[in-house]
Amino acid sequence: MISLLSDLTAIASAAFAAENLAPEFGVVQFSDRPDLAQFQCNGALAAAKAAKANPRAIAEKIAARLKESPLFSDVAIAGPGFINLKLTDAHIENAMSPLAYAPDSVFPDTGKGRQLVLDFGGPNVAKPMHVGHLRSAIIGDCLQRLYRANGWKVVSDAHLGDWGLQMGQLISELELRQPKLPYFESVDLSPYPEQSPVTMEDLEILYPQASAACKADPARLEAARLATAELQAGRPGYRALWRHFFKVSEAGLQREYASLGVNFDLWKGESDADPFIPDMIERLKNDRFAVMDQGALIVPVAEDGDAKEIPPLILLKTDGAVLYGTTDLATIIDRVREYNPDLILYVVDQRQHLHFEQVFRAARKTGLGGHAHLEFIGFGTMNGADGKPFKTREGGVMKxxxxxxxxxxxxxxxxxxxxxxxxxxxxxxxxxxxxxxxxxxxxxxxxxxxxxxxxxxxxxxxxxxxxxxxxxxxxxxxxxxxxxxxxxxxxxxxxxxxxxxxxxxxxxxxxxxxxxxxxxxxxxxxxxxxxxxxxxxxxxxxxxxxxxxxxxxxxxxxxxxxxxxxxxxxxxxxxxxxxxxxxxxxx
RNA sequence: GACCCCGUAGCUCAGCGGAUAGAGCAAUUGCCUUCUAAGCAAUGGGUCGCAGGUUCAAUUCCUGCCGGGGUCGCCA
The missing domain is CATH 1.10.730.10 (Isoleucyl-tRNA Synthetase; Domain 1)
Incomplete structure (x- = not known):
């Protein structure tokens, strides 16, 4: 690995230390003035401020020491006290020579021994992938390649949205249309048919209609909520139907990601956190982290010094169903247990910033994040010429x-x-x-x-x-x-x-x-x-x-x-x- | 209303405490019998939203204002 900046910074730091100045002043960067130098060190200015001394005098002393190094063809002082550096061609050639036969030695070993989990905040099951998922896939994929190349152990998770209200909406919509299907009997009729009652194409038609119906009719929304709660509670027919939805969607999503050249190590979803939820809730209640408030079970996450009030993380809704905050928190437990990561990155739309802030606070407060540093990697939207999120010519969301x-x-x-x-x-x-x-x-x-x-x-x-x-x-x-x-x-x-x-x-x-x-x-x-x-x-x-x-x-x-x-x-x-x-x- | 992000060249955007604020596109001008001219060389173009403040030094940090986008417990 060849880090010119690290090497030069080490040399300059030693020069500052030798003058009884803090070595931190020795930071070397690429020159802002390529006409004057290849590299520059601005430390003399900062050091002068700290020591209330003349910056040029300090620069002179540092430069005198740097001139002793055979690496430099030129060490010069300019302006108020910039130290300008040029390397000898021989040094540049030497630095390149290992790369010629081992090009992969360019990668810095920054991740050595460290584990990263990358969460793509993936698309929802049963909805077609659209441009809204594009940036997460492209940016997340680049990050997983970069971290891996830099020596990190990386596990990437598509993290599909498969446990929320949209599942209940689909179930109740299908129940309305095909009430005779065995999945809707309240008793357990397993084994259920292996053949899915719907195709991906069916789902693509079903979901928008279910969603619109719920918006228009409170009774439909209530039915969807109930179905969601029952699915999560384990109603056998609903679970069986849900598995079909998941399988059918997963195949379609894998095709789309593959055509984009993006791969994941894990195709998990929110539902994979389900087994961890009961214990988590029990523990958080016992430890008094979770409290009842307005009929919901919440974890307050406000902290001293907040510029504004941060709303609590809701674990259980009034109807007993979980939300994505619940599954995100429980997913952390799963990941800590499985990988004990040093870092978890969430590559998700910037608009979810507050949500993840709540989740991270809850994880920190309750200690269930292990030693993992949790970080939200937000991104902006891809807009059309009108400055609004990109749409098709007809105004719909483009697939x-x-x-x-x-x-x-x-x-x-x-x-x-x-x-x-x-x-x-x-x-x-x-x-x-x-x-x-x-x-x-x-x-x-x-x-x-x-x-x-x-x-x-x-x-x-x-x-x-x-x-x-x-x-x-x-x-x-x-x-x-x-x-x-x-x-x-x-x-x-x-x-x-x-x-x-x-x-x-x-x-x-x-x-x-x-x-x-x-x-x-x-x-x-x-x-x-x-x-x-x-x-x-x-x-x-x-x-x-x-x-x-x-x-x-x-x-x-x-x-x-x-x-x-x-x-x-x-x-x-x-x-x-x-x-x-x-x-x-x-x- | 509160909070977050953004306002830099005609356009799309970098830079985010330091020396003459950069790139691409667009404009003008040279360079192809020569490794793919999808390139190279050169020129023009900016009171870095506005007003204060901190600093030896502010496009960069702080405060206020104006303009755009976003978020604000039972969707994801």
């Missing part, structure tokens, strides 16, 4: 399946427009279009900071120019093409060397990946990776425009440049893999 088809179609159009892949077999062309369409969508989504809302603009996302997924895929394909030709010509590659400013800038960016990976993990921010890989591709393009590799007659120089190209590709591949974006072999 994920349709969105992916739309992206692939647009990609196909773009590829054809450019006359790319024209003479490739049709199936390869289709595969490229799919990779480009999905890559465009994922990159557009991930390159925004998580919390920002963004506007869906298919035309912009699928462009091959600018900061887009297709641009990056194409950049990688171009490098592949060069390497393939070189191979055909029998040209050897060697360790990358620095002969020009373009090579120096490219090499520094290659070496910045470890720090970018660590920063992306720490901030749980995929956009850091997007920024990194875009900058890397741009620097490669400059290098590529300036230095013609194949035409280079100096054999050693050509070999070093091939090595640089290969190393750049290796880094782009690694980052795009973390983003969940495929790179075609050719385009």
């Amino acid at each position: 994920l399946f349709d969105l992916l088809a739309m992206m692939t179609g647009e990609a196909e159009k773009r590829i054809a427009e450019q006359g790319l892949a024209a003479e490739y077999p049709a199936d390869e062309r289709a595969a490229i279009a799919k990779a480009v369409g999905i890559g465009a969508l994922k990159f557009a989504d991930l390159s925004n900071p998580r919390l920002s809302n963004y506007v869906f603009d298919i035309e912009r996302f699928t462009r091959f120019e600018g900061k887009t997924g297709p641009y990056l895929q194409y950049a990688a394909v171009r490098i592949k093409s060069i390497l393939r030709r070189a191979h055909e010509e029998g040209f050897e590659a060697a360790a990358p060397r620095i002969h020009s400013e373009h090579e120096r800038q490219l090499a520094l960016q290659i070496l910045a990946l470890t720090d970018a990976l660590a920063a992306a993990e720490e901030k749980r921010a995929p956009n850091v990776l997007c920024d990194y890989v875009f900058e890397l591709s741009q620097r490669f393009s400059r290098f590529y425009a300036e230095h013609h590799i194949m035409r280079e007659t100096d054999v050693e120089l050509r070999a070093a440049r091939l090595g640089m190209a290969a190393l750049t590709l290796a880094m782009i591949e690694r980052v795009l893999r973390l983003l969940g974006i495929e790179i075609p072999e050719r385009m």
